[in-house]
């Protein structure tokens with residue numbers, strides 16, 4: 683929607699928009715581009731972060747692919763300016779599909795992409811293990827990396843959750859494992875977000 687409004691402000695029509703217009707749009711919402719952006723846009727709002735830029739790039743790409751592929755689409759998109767939320771939601775799911783089919787997108791943010799904001803970047807584990815100075819901290823680093831536990835899940839472990847021997851009493855699993863339980867009210871205030879308990883055996887979780 684922001685892009686449609688911007689097009690209107692720039693007096694650009696769908697069928698005349700060029701790639702450099704789209705790059706300029708990406709720049710004006712927060713991407714690093716080397717070109718004049720002309721008049722300010724979204725005044726007083728924060729520039730998009732990386733993930734918002736990725737989403738915007740996917741949306742633009744899918745939007746213009748469909749523009750190009752269907753003239754009737756043009757009318758429906760134009761009329762969508764008055765019916766914003768449901769259209770946007772539908773378009774987003776549509777574009778998710780387009781994106782997986784065609785990963786290359788000249789508008790997408792460039793540079794290394796961290797796997798997940800809460801996950802360690804590559805090589806961090808080795809550096810952390812060199813730096814930490816207690817067995818507990820070494821265990822924390824190792825278990826987080828090997829077990830795929832979330833921090834809240836690790837901090838919320840109780841001794842009874844650790845079945846680190848063969849044929850534990852729970853009879854749920856023959857090999858050593860641990861249980862991640864949804865257990866509100868921990869003294870540490872740590873809480874596993876998962877609603878379903880899961881377990882790690884032989885260093886990997888059955889769910890993958």
Ligand SMILES: [Zn+2]
Pocket residue numbers: 845850852853854855859860861
């Ligand atoms: Zn068990």
